[in-house]
Amino acid sequence: MCSVCGCGQAEIHGDQSHDHAIHNHGADHEATNTRLIRLEQDILARNNAFAAENRALLEGRGCLALNLVSSPGSGKTSLLIKTIEAIGDRHICSVIEGDQQTSVDAERIRATGASALQINTGKGCHLDGHMVAHALETLNPEAGAIVFIENVGNLVCPAPFDLGENHKVVILSVTEGDDKPLKYPDIFAASDLMIINKSDLSPYVDFDIDAAIANARRVNPKIGVLALSARTGEGMQAWINWIDAARHLSAVSNSGVAARREC
Ligand SMILES: Nc1nc2c(ncn2[C@@H]2O[C@H](COP(=O)(O)OP(=O)(O)O)[C@@H](O)[C@H]2O)c(=O)[nH]1
Ligand SMILES: [Mg+2]
Structure with a gap:
């Protein structure tokens, strides 16, 4: 596994196939981060809807x-x-x-x-x-x-x-x-x-x-x-x-x- 980001590619020191520029690491990271942020936002939005219902029940x-x-x-x-x-x-x-x-x-x-x-x-x-x-x-x-x-x-x-x-x-x-x-x-x-x-x-x-x-x-x-x-x-x-x-x-x-x- 790549020790830089855990992306799963074999890490062979000096191996050009895992050169971060060659396999476009920056773009891979950006796409993964965007997906993670969206997933986190979805999870929290769903959670917040339940939390609002709980709060209304408790306040009531x-x-x-x-x-x-x-x-x-x-x-x-x-x-x-x-x-x-x-x-x-x-x-x-x-x-x-x-x-x-x-x-x-x-x-x-x-x-x-x-x-x-x-x-x-x-x-x-x-x-x-x-x-x-x-x-x-x-x-x-x-x-x-x-x-x-x-x-x-x-x-x-x-x-x-x-x-x-x-x-x-x-x-x-x-x-x-x-x-x-x-x-x-x-x-x-x-x-x-x-x-x-x-x-x-x-x-x-x-x-x-x-x-x-x-x-x-x-x-x-x-x-x-x-x-x-x-x-x-x-x-x-x-x-x-x-x-x-x-x-x-x-x-x-x-x-x-x-x-x-x-x-
Ligand atoms: N000395 C001391 N031990 C405490 C105190 N409060 C809890 N403990 C001990 O800490 C351990 C964990 O307590 P517990 O209430 O199960 O913690 P929880 O996992 O946060 O729910 C137990 O052995 C308790 O007896 C305290 O104020 N003083
Ligand atoms: Mg406990």
Whole structure:
């Protein structure tokens, strides 16, 4: 395979048959890139149509939807369990769980008493609007519910996919390194809040919280930041307060939408 672009041609050093000028590499690249961009645009346009329907359904019921994105193992499910316990009213929490395989996380959530639905994406590396539309149909969240969406563990692919959520929340744990907002900027740019989890492990790792915040704000100057530990509960109250404020804001904007619809 060609090490320049992976185009599949045998790479023989000094072989003129693979001279980049001779096999018109520039034009090949341009055509391939154009096809890729069109395919990506089609996929995102289709996704956005489902996302818009999801958003309309959620707004109509006065629900708040949060899309939690992180690397595998940063603590999304643990945080959700502690969040549901802290909120207290299990009936207002509905959880959509995304993983490539198993329903382990949905079972962990159901053990709290909240309703949860597992989506297995197989080879897929993110949830999309269509999958969430089906999940909402089945979960049927009640009026005023908080719908948590735990995306597939991945800091890259979920970034461009709108699911109809009110906010994307990116979670970074202190064991992952404070440079991640610079290395995976898209998800930090798309998120309204960065949660720094596993603060209880801070004394044992060289994670520089100020650097992590500065890096995230280089990518997204408006991103909110909360540091907490899903294990010890330290910092959890600020997260619960953030959810309350987001519910309040979405209720205000939902009533504005309803009023506009009535006009
Ligand atoms: N020390 C510590 N461990 C945590 C914390 N949150 C999650 N974990 C652990 O991190 C691992 C992965 O957590 P999980 O919630 O499954 O992560 P997910 O893959 O993002 O859903 C588990 O062993 C959790 O017990 C935390 O705040 N502190
Ligand atoms: Mg999980």
